[in-house]
Amino acid sequence: xxxxxxxxxxxxxxxxxxxxxxxxxxxxxxxxxxxxxxxxxxxxxxxxxxxxxxxxxxxxxxxxxxxxxxxxxxxxxxxxxxxxxxxxxxxxxxxxxxxxxxxxxxxxxxxxxxxxxxxxxxxxxxxxxxxxxxxxxxxxxxxxxxxxxxxxxxxxxxxxxxxxxxxxxxxxxxxxxxxxxxxxxxxxxxxxxxxxxxxxxxxxxxxxxxxxxxxxxxxxxxxxxxxxxxxxxxxxxxxxxxxxxxxxxxxxxxxxxxxxxxxxxxxxxxxxxxxxxxxxxxxxxxxxxxxxxxxxxxxxxxxxxxxxxxxxxxxxxxxxxxxxxxxxxxxxxxxxxxxxxx
Amino acid sequence: xxxxxxxxxxxxxxxxxxxxxxxxxxxxxxxxxxxxxxxxxxxxxxxxxxxxxxxxxxxxxxxxxxxxxxxxxxxxxxxxxxxxxxxxxxxxxxxxxxxxxxxxxxxxxxxxxxxxxxxxxxxxxxxxxxxxxxxxxxxxxxxxxxxxxxxxxxxxxxxxxxxxxxxxxxxxxxxxxxxxxxxxxxxxxxxxxxxxxxxxxxxxxxxxxxxxxxxxxxxxxxxxxxxxxxxxxxxxxxxxxxxxxxxxxxxxxxxxxxxxxxx
Numbered sequence: 001x002x003x004x005x006x007x008x009x010x011x012x013x014x015x016x017x018x019x020x021x022x023x024x025x026x027x028x029x030x031x032x033x034x035x036x037x038x039x040x041x042x043x044x045x046x047x048x049x050x051x052x053x054x055x056x057x058x059x060x061x062x063x064x065x066x067x068x069x070x071x072x073x074x075x076x077x078x079x080x081x082x083x084x085x086x087x088x089x090x091x092x093x094x095x096x097x098x099x100x101x102x103x104x105x106x107x108x109x110x111x112x113x114x115x116x117x118x119x120x121x122x123x124x125x126x127x128x129x130x131x132x133x134x135x136x137x138x139x140x141x142x143x144x145x146x147x148x149x150x151x152x153x154x155x156x157x158x159x160x161x162x163x164x165x166x167x168x169x170x171x172x173x174x175x176x177x178x179x180x181x182x183x184x185x186x187x188x189x190x191x192x193x194x195x196x197x198x199x200x201x202x203x204x205x206x207x208x209x210x211x212x213x214x215x216x217x218x219x220x221x222x223x224x225x226x227x228x229x230x231x232x233x234x235x236x237x238x239x240x241x242x243x244x245x246x247x248x249x250x251x252x253x254x255x256x257x258x259x260x261x262x263x264x265x266x267x268x269x270x271x272x273x274x275x276x277x278x279x280x281x282x283x284x285x286x287x288x289x290x291x292x293x294x295x296x297x298x299x300x301x302x303x304x305x306x307x308x309x310x311x312x313x314x315x316x317x318x319x320x321x322x323x324x325x326x327x328x329x330x331x332x333x334x335x336x337x338x339x340x341x342x
Numbered sequence: 343x344x345x346x347x348x349x350x351x352x353x354x355x356x357x358x359x360x361x362x363x364x365x366x367x368x369x370x371x372x373x374x375x376x377x378x379x380x381x382x383x384x385x386x387x388x389x390x391x392x393x394x395x396x397x398x399x400x401x402x403x404x405x406x407x408x409x410x411x412x413x414x415x416x417x418x419x420x421x422x423x424x425x426x427x428x429x430x431x432x433x434x435x436x437x438x439x440x441x442x443x444x445x446x447x448x449x450x451x452x453x454x455x456x457x458x459x460x461x462x463x464x465x466x467x468x469x470x471x472x473x474x475x476x477x478x479x480x481x482x483x484x485x486x487x488x489x490x491x492x493x494x495x496x497x498x499x500x501x502x503x504x505x506x507x508x509x510x511x512x513x514x515x516x517x518x519x520x521x522x523x524x525x526x527x528x529x530x531x532x533x534x535x536x537x538x539x540x541x542x543x544x545x546x547x548x549x550x551x552x553x554x555x556x557x558x559x560x561x562x563x564x565x566x567x568x569x570x571x572x573x574x575x576x577x578x579x580x581x582x583x584x585x586x587x588x589x590x591x592x593x594x595x596x597x598x599x600x601x602x603x604x605x
């Protein structure tokens with residue numbers, strides 16, 4: 001089954017926050033992650049799809065059918081909440097079996113199916129434990145099993161990993177991806193962790209101020225951000241305010257920058273984006289986009305270093321595997337992307 | 343320091359009770375620190391054979407049981423309604439309203455009941471159910487307070503949202519999730535209600551009829567007689583309160599526990 005929202009709008013009473021004109025569709029078997037700063041409307045979007053809020057305008061479609069007016073319990077969605085919301089008086093097995101009990105599955109059959117689901121999330125050994133006796137990661141697995149056991153039309157994940165520590169988060173996100181792909185279920189994954197989104201989603205939607213700025217495959221989002229905001233939010237970036245001088249030259253705070261600015265009128269305000277790994281240490285062989293400076297900050301990150309090079313008028317961030325600290329860098333012309341200033 | 347203060351507090355709390363217990367088996371007690379004349383069981387026998395005490399004993403048990411049941415039946419849905427009210431203003435107003443009986447002296451409520459139920463239209467003063475009604479009004483705030491605090495602590499709205507997303511309608515959510523999750527606060531709240539109802543004097547003294555006086559009301563009479571008799575009768579009240587508390591606890595656990603097992 002698929003999830004689609006069309007021109008969905010909601011304004012929180014007495015505030016400017018909410019979502020405005022959201023169009024998004026998630027195909028069967030696809031995982032779409034929604035990222036954005038807090039207050040961007042991503043949680044509101046999930047509540048609208050889940051049915052906990054009624055939109056001011058627009059529609060929610062599940063499996064191609066209009067579900068805008070359905071109450072949450074009729075939407076048949078598996079939702080994993082940020083705080084898991086496990087029922088404290090039930091064991092892990094009883095938690096997972098409860099949605100089956102609601103659907104009239106006989107006792108023996110629901111125990112069998114709940115146990116099988118706990119097995120799939122690797123929690124068979126803890127089936128008889130109450131939530132209070134489980135670790136954060138184990139509670140997360142129970143919540144996931146409970147949301148998937150009844151064969152929901154789609155899966156909504158509301159920052160499911162934000163309460164876990166870093167190492168567990170990485171392991172759990174791979175696990176969620178595996179389960180999602182095994183069951184071929186359309187999944188909306190809300191997160192504020194861009195690394196999490198980029199690493200497991202088929203597509204990533206970047207939200208800001210209630211709108212989706214761009215929705216694309218992780219690689220495309222990183223390589224070809226549509227706007228300055230997206231470029232700044234996804235991955236590390238050198239972003240300079242710039243003015244187009246001509247089709248091949250930008251004026252930036254750190255000096256003139258040779259770039260392909262065809263398509264932008266001379267004099268227009270733009271943003272110049274250069275990813276840190278595209279900046280080359282050492283002087284430019286042809287003198288193009290050459291910047292001399294000194295290392296202001298040196299961050300050791302294992303297989304590479306991220307350096308801030310203080311140059312006249314600003315800073316150039318670069319990533320390099322080399323141990324030597326450069327006194328100059330150059331930026332290949334094709335590494336410069338010109339984006340509309342938003 | 344803390345241990346000393348605790349010991350002092352416990353002594354202050356327990357010494358009168360211990361003295362009561364000692365006095366209840368002492369043959370004679372007047373103007374001395376401790377009773378004199380050796381041990382006796384006659385005070386207890388006197389309380390046992392006194393018909394008005396026996397009647398009051400049963401009345402108190404019945405009133406307390408009815409109060410606990412009514413408070414639980416009214417309190418659980420009411421607390422749920424208060425806790426799940428969408429607006430903060432509504433929640434605050436509801437809290438103020440349901441806590442009012444705590445602020446108002448019981449004697450005020452008693453006078454009100456006397457005025458209403460001694461009228462020609464409603465000549466029911468002295469009926470046991472009027473007494474039970476008064477006890478429910480006085481005790482309900484304590485149960486509500488326990489329930490609402492528990493609901494907030496366990497973030498009940500989040501549990502309900504999850505339950506609803508899993509397909510749970512209102513009835514199943516209430517019976518499978520809300521009630522069992524609240525069983526501990528329902529239990530402790532019911533114990534409190536039972537103990538309060540058993541010990542209630544101000545309202546009962548004014549509202550109870552002659553044939554359905556509760557134990558504390560009758561107990562007052564004992565203090566006009568022998569000290570030993572008064573002590574024995576008071577110890578019986580203490581035992582009665584503990585019994586009621588235990589019964590309330592068992593009843594609440596049974597009601598919620600049965601639901602918790604379904605799953």
